[in-house]
Amino acid sequence: KAGVTQTPRYLIKTRGQQVTLSCSPISGHRSVSWYQQTPGQGLQFLFEYFSETQRNKGNFPGRFSGRQFSNSRSEMNVSTLELGDSALYLCASSLVGSGYEQYFGPGTRLTVT
Amino acid sequence: TQLLEQSPQFLSIQEGENLTVYCNSSSVFSSLQWYRQEPGEGPVLLVTVVTGGEVKKLKRLTFQFGDARKDSSLHITAAQPGDTGLYLCAGLPKTSYDKVIFGPGTSLSVIP
Numbered sequence: 157k158a159g160v161t162q163t164p165r166y167l168i169k170t171r172g173q174q175v176t177l178s179c180s181p182i183s184g185h186r187s188v189s190w191y192q193q194t195p196g197q198g199l200q201f202l203f204e205y206f207s208e209t210q211r212n213k214g215n216f217p218g219r220f221s222g223r224q225f226s227n228s229r230s231e232m233n234v235s236t237l238e239l240g241d242s243a244l245y246l247c248a249s250s251l252v253g254s255g256y257e258q259y260f261g262p263g264t265r266l267t268v269t
Numbered sequence: 270t271q272l273l274e275q276s277p278q279f280l281s282i283q284e285g286e287n288l289t290v291y292c293n294s295s296s297v298f299s300s301l302q303w304y305r306q307e308p309g310e311g312p313v314l315l316v317t318v319v320t321g322g323e324v325k326k327l328k329r330l331t332f333q334f335g336d337a338r339k340d341s342s343l344h345i346t347a348a349q350p351g352d353t354g355l356y357l358c359a360g361l362p363k364t365s366y367d368k369v370i371f372g373p374g375t376s377l378s379v380i381p
Contacts, residue, residue: 160311189369191371198371198372198373198374199312199357199371199374200371201368201369201371204368212367212368214368246311246312248311256361257302257314257317258314258369259314260304260311260312260313261311262309262310262311263309263310263311265309
């Protein structure tokens with residue numbers, strides 16, 4: 157069974173731009189969660205989607221948004237990028253929810269200059 | 270607010286040594302997971318412990334869940350360079366609708 161895939165793997169953007177990251181979950185998994193990982197803050201929960209509905213949201217500004225498609229693939233968008241948005245963005249899929257076993261993708265390394 | 274603390278934050282040991290890392294919280298979790306993350310990659314699930322007092326062994330790794338389900342430990346016997354990585358614990362809430370809480374991690378370096 158194929159694992160979680162994320163595209164792109166690396167991205168360099170300029171302050172003020174916007175970015176869209178993509179995540180394809182494990183086949184059959186309906187839950188997709190997004191996390192931001194930085195050296196200072198560790199792994200922080202962004203949001204979770206289940207069957208195209210946002211089920212949970214972390215404490216991030218409205219510049220961070222996401223969506224999930226009918227095939228369970230998910231995208232997250234960050235608008236008006238700031239230097240502090242530089243991080244590894246991880247996507248995790250789960251059969252029924254982030255409260256159960258999650259399988260992480262390799263992440264997208266975003267650098268904002 | 271549920272928080273997880275991990276100690277030590279950094280650990281550098283020689284190959285063949287034993288080590289224990291800890292994950293502590295003031296909150297009760299329904300279960301707790303341990304992940305290992307290598308640089309530039311996503312975390313990989315090692316184990317899930319569910320029952321208070323539970324002990325699970327995975328080759329040279331031994332995981333224990335505290336009786337009160339507030340803390341956990343990971344013990345590695347005869348560490349190898351391949352054990353190098355960031356070890357994260359994650360507390361799972363009581364329902365699948367709550368957020369998973371991750372600890373800050375323990376960065377382990379095993380020197381050949």
